[in-house]
Amino acid sequence: MANVLVFIDNPGDALKKSSLELLTAGRALGETAVAVNGDVHPAVSAAFAEYGVTAVFQPSAADLDDYLVAPKAAYLAAAAAAAGASTVLLDNSPEGKEIAARLGIRLNAGVITDVVGVDADGTAHKSVLAGSYTTAAKATTPVSVLTLKANSITPEPASAATAPESSIVEVPDDGTATAARITSREQKVASGRPDLTDARIVVAGGRGLDGDFGPVEELADALGAAVGASRAATDAGWISHDAQVGQTGKTVSPQLYISAGISGAIQQKAGMQTAKVIVAINKDAESPVFEIADFGIIGDLFDVLPQATEEIKKRKG
Amino acid sequence: MKIIVLVKHVPDAQFDRHLNGEGYTTDRDESILSELDEYALEAALQLAEARGGAKAGNQVIALSMGPAGAVNAVKKSLQMGATEGVHLTDSALAGSDAAATSLALAAAIRHVGGVDLVLTGMASTDGETSLVPAQLAERLGLPQVTFASSLTVDGGRLTARRDADTYSETVEAPLPAVVSVTDQINEPRYPNFKGIIAAKRKSITTLSLADIGVDPAQVGRSGSWTTVTTAAERPPRTAGTIITDEGDAGIKLVDFLAAQKLL
Numbered sequence: 001m002a003n004v005l006v007f008i009d010n011p012g013d014a015l016k017k018s019s020l021e022l023l024t025a026g027r028a029l030g031e032t033a034v035a036v037n038g039d040v041h042p043a044v045s046a047a048f049a050e051y052g053v054t055a056v057f058q059p060s061a062a063d064l065d066d067y068l069v070a071p072k073a074a075y076l077a078a079a080a081a082a083a084g085a086s087t088v089l090l091d092n093s094p095e096g097k098e099i100a101a102r103l104g105i106r107l108n109a110g111v112i113t114d115v116v117g118v119d120a121d122g123t124a125h126k127s128v129l130a131g132s133y134t135t136a137a138k139a140t141t142p143v144s145v146l147t148l149k150a151n152s153i154t155p156e157p158a159s160a161a162t163a164p165e166s167s168i169v170e171v172p173d174d175g176t177a178t179a180a181r182i183t184s185r186e187q188k189v190a191s192g193r194p195d196l197t198d199a200r201i202v203v204a205g206g207r208g209l210d211g212d213f214g215p216v217e218e219l220a221d222a223l224g225a226a227v228g229a230s231r232a233a234t235d236a237g238w239i240s241h242d243a244q245v246g247q248t249g250k251t252v253s254p255q256l257y258i259s260a261g262i263s264g265a266i267q268q269k270a271g272m273q274t275a276k277v278i279v280a281i282n283k284d285a286e287s288p289v290f291e292i293a294d295f296g297i298i299g300d301l302f303d304v305l306p307q308a309t310e311e312i313k314k315r316k317g
Numbered sequence: 318m319k320i321i322v323l324v325k326h327v328p329d330a331q332f333d334r335h336l337n338g339e340g341y342t343t344d345r346d347e348s349i350l351s352e353l354d355e356y357a358l359e360a361a362l363q364l365a366e367a368r369g370g371a372k373a374g375n376q377v378i379a380l381s382m383g384p385a386g387a388v389n390a391v392k393k394s395l396q397m398g399a400t401e402g403v404h405l406t407d408s409a410l411a412g413s414d415a416a417a418t419s420l421a422l423a424a425a426i427r428h429v430g431g432v433d434l435v436l437t438g439m440a441s442t443d444g445e446t447s448l449v450p451a452q453l454a455e456r457l458g459l460p461q462v463t464f465a466s467s468l469t470v471d472g473g474r475l476t477a478r479r480d481a482d483t484y485s486e487t488v489e490a491p492l493p494a495v496v497s498v499t500d501q502i503n504e505p506r507y508p509n510f511k512g513i514i515a516a517k518r519k520s521i522t523t524l525s526l527a528d529i530g531v532d533p534a535q536v537g538r539s540g541s542w543t544t545v546t547t548a549a550e551r552p553p554r555t556a557g558t559i560i561t562d563e564g565d566a567g568i569k570l571v572d573f574l575a576a577q578k579l580l
């Protein structure tokens with residue numbers, strides 16, 4: 001069977017769902033080793049065993065987080081060699097994709113991003129051109145590097161637990177020699193709402209909110225949803241840029257996307273048209289968003305959203 | 318300062334876009350300069366202008382790799398204010414993936430030589446992979462700063478801001494470096510009449526693979542490390558039920574969610 005290497009960056013106290021998805025996808029392809037950066041807590045070790053991981057690698061250097069991706073790619077290339085991996089799996093975050101990019105050059109390996117499923121023969125499935133095509137792609141090289149989108153597969157523990165062996169991988173110096181250095185970092189305050197990229201429900205607002213995200217946030221909280229926005233709303237400073245959905249923001253594929261006061265420009269659609277169900281509220285019947293809505297309401301969002309929020313609260317008791 | 322800006326000629330997203338032919342490459346009729354590369358060009362022009370512009374010897378070179386039509390992305394860049402253009406074109410390049418594209422672009426950048434900064438867009442609006450800038454940096458052995466939302470250069474070093482979901486950070490790197498910029502960094506200018514006239518006198522160098530010393534077998538569909546095996550157009554979303562609010566649309570919305578088991 002083939003060997004697979006999964007990269008998990010700073011797992012923290014417990015593995016995220018997206019990491020469990022990577023481990024599950026890896027196991028379907030072959031024997032799975034993990035390359036970790038950062039501390040491995042006992043709960044994380046336990047999850048590795050439960051998900052059938054056979055080996056765990058850690059870097060010889062503790063300062064990989066001080067640089068932009070290059071040393072991580074160098075470390076991962078060394079780990080891939082140690083594992084004899086023919087497939088390397090990473091998450092599809094901007095950083096995951098960049099590490100994958102550089103790793104691909106180091107390993108002479110084809111890189112495929114935005115993957116939503118992998119077949120046993122390594123064929124990767126993804127959608128392209130803003131969700132208008134679904135394609136299958138394959139690396140033609142001995143090693144392939146794939147970045148897997150969150151929420152693409154259901155995490156499943158292995159049928160039998162393993163006792164993974166740990167070892168240290170020497171990080172080649174050429175990774176840090178030319179890397180950009182991170183000189184300061186400020187944490188942002190967490191919203192307490194679900195993460196936009198893997199939320200089951202997203203409620204998004206646009207210019208129609210006219211500066212007041214209250215009605216969108218209240219509906220989102222009643223539904224346990226994440227809050228999204230159009231670029232018009234983030235550019236106006238009504239909400240943080242992190243909330244932007246679209247070509248230059250986040251791509252989301254939730255079960256439900258509620259769009260309020262958003263016209264539905266092509267760049268906005270690029271980030272949300274693979275949602276399972278789309279609901280749109282807009283007072284202009286001609287808005288392009290109605291072309292893709294499963295349920296559209298021509299009306300004023302300041303009437304419709306609060307009424308819906310009240311009704312949900314009533315039904316949920 | 319000598320800055321290369323990478324500009325890609327991409328199908329206009331305002332029209333339907335299609336994948337065609339062997340290898341499912343994008344149909345390039347109705348193509349334009351990738352909107353996201355205009356931010357890189359604007360960033361380059363601002364850096365050059367702050368140093369006295371072309372008169373003071375600052376160069377902003379727009380480089381595009383692509384078929385004959387890609388020269389239009391270079392021309393538009395010249396109209397916006399780039400000082401010269403380079404069009405890398407060769408029939409053997411057709412169907413190049415990110416690895417092959419970065420190989421050819423790296424060779425073209427070395428061929429131009431003496432570059433202080435390579436600026437790119439955050440992603441191409443057709444490929445949308447964001448792989449090329451990082452691969453280019455790896456191939457050129459240069460520092461990589463991606464997704465910069467601000468950029469300053471001072472005495473051979475650059476400083477940039479980056480925003481992630483849970484943090485913002487400041488990064489520093491020595492020049493030369495490869496930097497990709499986001500659409501938050503600036504507001505790209507429109508070419509004005511003077512710019513359009515001036516562009517006619519600016520030179521565009523056309524390069525082939527032979528000129529930059531790249532073996533055609535390393536690029537194009539056959540030199541790429543990935544291949545597209547199938548592509549199917551997703552059926553367009555069919556419009557669903559559209560209602561007009563008569564005072565109870567919020568309740569009807571909740572009825573719809575309940576029926577879809579989404580509550």
Ligand SMILES: Cc1cc2nc3c(=O)[nH]c(=O)nc-3n(C[C@H](O)[C@H](O)[C@H](O)COP(=O)(O)OP(=O)(O)OC[C@H]3O[C@@H](n4cnc5c(N)ncnc54)[C@H](O)[C@@H]3O)c2cc1C
Pocket residue numbers: 205206207208209229230231232233244245246247248249250260261262263264265266267268271281282283284287299300301302352353500
């Ligand atoms: C390079 C580039 C990248 C971009 N990237 C993105 C991106 O990632 N994401 C993105 O979203 N956009 C992006 N855009 C911008 C995009 O083109 C649109 O300009 C933007 O999406 C418009 O936002 P909007 O729909 O909120 O505003 P508008 O287009 O102004 O629409 C507002 C809508 O609200 C409705 N409305 C107003 N008041 C009410 C009310 N009381 N009740 C109900 N409805 C009301 C109006 O009828 C209108 O349809 C990008 C543009 C460029 C050039």
Ligand SMILES: Nc1ncnc2c1ncn2[C@@H]1O[C@H](COP(=O)(O)O)[C@@H](O)[C@H]1O
Pocket residue numbers: 323324325326351353354357380381382383415418436437438439440441442444445446447448449450
């Ligand atoms: N064929 C090309 N010619 C010029 N620049 C390119 C080309 N392909 C990619 N780029 C640059 O690389 C950036 C990222 O592209 P991509 O990795 O394809 O998403 C773009 O914004 C361009 O600046």
